[in-house]
Amino acid sequence: NAGVTQTPKFQVLKTGQSMTLQCAQDMNHNSMYWYRQDPGMGLRLIYYSASEGTTDKGEVPNGYNVSRLNKREFSLRLESAAPSQTSVYFCASELGTNTEAFFGQGTRLTVV
Amino acid sequence: KNEVEQSPQNLTAQEGEFITINCSYSVGISALHWLQQHPGGGIVSLFMLSSGKKKHGRLIATINIQEKHSSLHITASHPRDSAVYICAVGGNQFYFGTGTSLTVIP
Numbered sequence: 001n002a003g004v005t006q007t008p009k010f011q012v013l014k015t016g017q018s019m020t021l022q023c024a025q026d027m028n029h030n031s032m033y034w035y036r037q038d039p040g041m042g043l044r045l046i047y048y049s050a051s052e053g054t055t056d057k058g059e060v061p062n063g064y065n066v067s068r069l070n071k072r073e074f075s076l077r078l079e080s081a082a083p084s085q086t087s088v089y090f091c092a093s094e095l096g097t098n099t100e101a102f103f104g105q106g107t108r109l110t111v112v
Numbered sequence: 113k114n115e116v117e118q119s120p121q122n123l124t125a126q127e128g129e130f131i132t133i134n135c136s137y138s139v140g141i142s143a144l145h146w147l148q149q150h151p152g153g154g155i156v157s158l159f160m161l162s163s164g165k166k167k168h169g170r171l172i173a174t175i176n177i178q179e180k181h182s183s184l185h186i187t188a189s190h191p192r193d194s195a196v197y198i199c200a201v202g203g204n205q206f207y208f209g210t211g212t213s214l215t216v217i218p
Contacts, residue, residue: 035208040210041210042116042198042200042207042208042209042210042211043198043200043208044208045205045206058205090154090155092155095145095200095206096143097142097143097160097162097203098143099160100145100157100159100160101145101147101155101157101160101200102157103147103154103155103156103157104154105153105154106153106154106155
């Protein structure tokens, strides 16, 4: 089992460029999440999907869109990247009250 | 506003020492997670707690729901324990601490 797989691991974008971060899990989990991690701050929720076909905004959704393509995959899209979106992004699944949490390896994104 | 406070922020220990990391929170919760993040690495779940105490090898996690406090203990610390330890609390929504950076010196 691969767990939660995130791609790419590193990315440098110019301001205004777009990109999609991919996330897939092979554990048949219903809920999936996108977080960003910035220095001196806890992880902050961008978007989440409680189940296939549903998505909801988290704490910091502005500038992002998501797609829950199927039960396995949950992608995060930056339509027009800004320097403020420089961060480390983590995909997670099943962060809840019944099981342990599962996180991807992270994507380090720099917007110049 | 900080729903989750961790202490200490940074911790340096000699190999073999007993280590305690604390997490205090201000919101009502259904569960608390302890997570581990190695430098430049992904995040790994150590424990999920809703009450009491759990033990995995040299790691012990406790939670006091009434006090809104949890502790993570590492017995016989080892350099490979060097990492950032993150507390996350919640139920429908989770709040994360900023982490405790642990360095264990041989």
